[in-house]
Structures are given as C-alpha cells and as structure tokens.
Amino acid sequence: MKPITGLFGVVFLMGMSSCVSFQKFSIEVYKPSQLTVPPEIKNIVLVSRNLKYPNDTLQNYYVADSRLLKDKKIFNVDSMAVSVCLDSLAGRLLAQHHFETVKIIPVGAVQALRVKEIRPANPEWYKNLAEKTNADGLILLDMFSCFYRQNNNPAPNAWVITSNIWSVYNAKAQKLIDRYQQVDTLMWDGTDVNGEGWKFRVPEKKVAVALASGVIGANYSKHIIPGWNMVDREIMVNNEPELKQAAALARKNNWGDASAIWNKYTRKGNKTLQVVALYNLALASEMDGDVNKAIEIINLAAKASTGAFKSAQNNAVRKYAVILYRRQNDLNKLKLQNAPQ
Numbered sequence: 001m002k003p004i005t006g007l008f009g010v011v012f013l014m015g016m017s018s019c020v021s022f023q024k025f026s027i028e029v030y031k032p033s034q035l036t037v038p039p040e041i042k043n044i045v046l047v048s049r050n051l052k053y054p055n056d057t058l059q060n061y062y063v064a065d066s067r068l069l070k071d072k073k074i075f076n077v078d079s080m081a082v083s084v085c086l087d088s089l090a091g092r093l094l095a096q097h098h099f100e101t102v103k104i105i106p107v108g109a110v111q112a113l114r115v116k117e118i119r120p121a122n123p124e125w126y127k128n129l130a131e132k133t134n135a136d137g138l139i140l141l142d143m144f145s146c147f148y149r150q151n152n153n154p155a156p157n158a159w160v161i162t163s164n165i166w167s168v169y170n171a172k173a174q175k176l177i178d179r180y181q182q183v184d185t186l187m188w189d190g191t192d193v194n195g196e197g198w199k200f201r202v203p204e205k206k207v208a209v210a211l212a213s214g215v216i217g218a219n220y221s222k223h224i225i226p227g228w229n230m231v232d233r234e235i236m237v238n239n240e241p242e243l244k245q246a247a248a249l250a251r252k253n254n255w256g257d258a259s260a261i262w263n264k265y266t267r268k269g270n271k272t273l274q275v276v277a278l279y280n281l282a283l284a285s286e287m288d289g290d291v292n293k294a295i296e297i298i299n300l301a302a303k304a305s306t307g308a309f310k311s312a313q314n315n316a317v318r319k320y321a322v323i324l325y326r327r328q329n330d331l332n333k334l335k336l337q338n339a340p341q
Helices: 077-096 123-133 205-224 241-251 255-265 271-287 291-304 311-337
Strands: 009-014 019-031 043-052 061-064 067-070 101-104 137-151 157-170 175-188 227-238
Touching: 019 241, 019 271, 019 311, 043 077, 043 123, 077 101, 077 137, 077 205, 123 137, 137 205, 157 205, 175 205, 205 227, 227 241, 227 271, 227 311, 241 255, 241 271, 255 271, 271 291, 271 311, 291 311
Parallel strands: 043 101, 043 137, 061 137
Antiparallel strands: 009 019, 019 227, 061 067, 137 157, 157 175
C-alpha cells in the first residue's frame, strides 16, 4: 500500500451531540483482477479482430461547438487508436511479469469487417491463430470505437468517448473464457486536479485520441491482472486538541505517533472521543497493512458508536467496516491470483 501525500480534501459532517469532521485522502491499493486467468496461460498474443458496426462511420469526423465537422487532414484514426491501445496493454502485462511472453499481431493483419452484432468467431479461427502463434491464450480486441468532441464556450474542453469489446481465449481448453465490454470517457478542461489552470492547451483530436487509447489499454489490464488503483479514505477528527494533533500527524503519514494519541482515548469514558480514536486506529492498521486487525478495531468502534445522537459517527464506522471487509476479500483473492504457477 502506498499512501499518497498532498491529496487531502476536507468534508465536514456534523453530528447532533458531537462535532466530528472527516478529512479525505487518497491512497493506492493493490486490487485483484475481475478475471482470474488460468495458470496454464503463460504465453499471450494480443490481436484486434477489427470488427465495426455498420453505422460506425464517423472516425474522420468530430464535433466542435455542437457542429459536426470533418477532419482537415484525413488519417486512419481507428488503426492509430487500436495500435496505441494494444501497445499500452502489452506494456502493462509485461511490467507485471504475469506472463512469460506477450506478443502483438500487427493491426490490420485481420481485415476490417462490418457486422450487425459483435459475435465470437468460428472456434477453428481461434484454434488456428493460437497454433500459428504458439500462444497459450489470446486477448482479442473484438471492437474499438472512439469519438472526439470539443467545446470552446464558456472555456475550452474536450472529450474522447470510447466503446470497446474484449475477449479472452484459453488455447489449452480451446474456448473463450471471458467477454468484457468497456465504455470510458476521458475529458480535458484545461485545469489540473486542484482546479488550477494548466500551461498546456486542451489537446486536439489526434493527440486526445492517442492519450485516451493508451488509458483504455491500461484500464483493461486491470480486468485481467491485479493492479494498483487509487481509492479514498477518511480520517475522523474531533475538536479535542490532541485528536486534532493526531489527525495532523496522520496527514503527514506519521501513523505511529498519531496512534499513540488515539490509543489514550480508547480508555477514556467519553464515548464520542472513544469512537473517534477506535475508527482512526482501524484506519492506521489498514495503512500498516494489517486489515484483519483493522476489522477487529472497527467492530469495537461499531459497538461504541451505537446509540442516540451518534448517527454521523455510526454511519461512518459502518461504511468503513464494509470497505475493510471488501478489502479482506480482495486480499484473499489476490493470494489465489498470485499463487506460484
């Protein structure tokens, strides 16, 4: 787990009998993939099936200020986008060392075909391709579609909307083991994550499509292999000076000294302060990588926060408990996905 500093935002929630606030921060957590790839798949080949819907005819058009315009310089948008997407995916797979080899069949090797429905190919097609490429598995980009639009009023912004369908073929079992539809929208509005203006302009179509395609490939990698994801957590804060000090220490990633303060308040009679301390100690345990201990502590916080006039605290405690149980399930799944092959 990698705490990320400098990303704190503050959200204030007020309880009737006690004043508590929640300081949000972001961390990266290693999450399991949705698909568990069988361990016998060690050599992967990536290929675009190059399927298109009949009405998907706008690759050389875009929308600017609500008007449909044609590209001044015609270029093969689909070919460029698919190439960048598969290169990005291959890079992620290689970086994770999840497979022994990752190869890409050049885009265009499969002739473009317009179809009313995106359906699986004939079983022999997959089998023959796997045999020719010595692949244990195929990752197939069945369909890729994207569209660019921009607007200059009231301020410059741009979007790339993408829609994709992926499949995974197990050559040993000679069958498709997954089909996944991916829809994403990437937006540029000329500001950074803090709302500050960039010194760079909103990207024009070719650059924007390339950037979006790279993100699409990287995002799909998380569907088939474990990867890092950004998530939010919240520190519970009370007006008690020492508890405010502990929160400040935690924001600086000094969870040890913060926990020393919180521990003192778990033994005090004030239930409100006890809940704040227990909640944050559970959070500190998660930051330390001990999710099981975090669950034990959050369960104590749930008991302490039950009762009248503690709804804000109790809701926060139960919300975090759900997060921790899900995290525990993710860690158990990761053990299976990262088992020696």
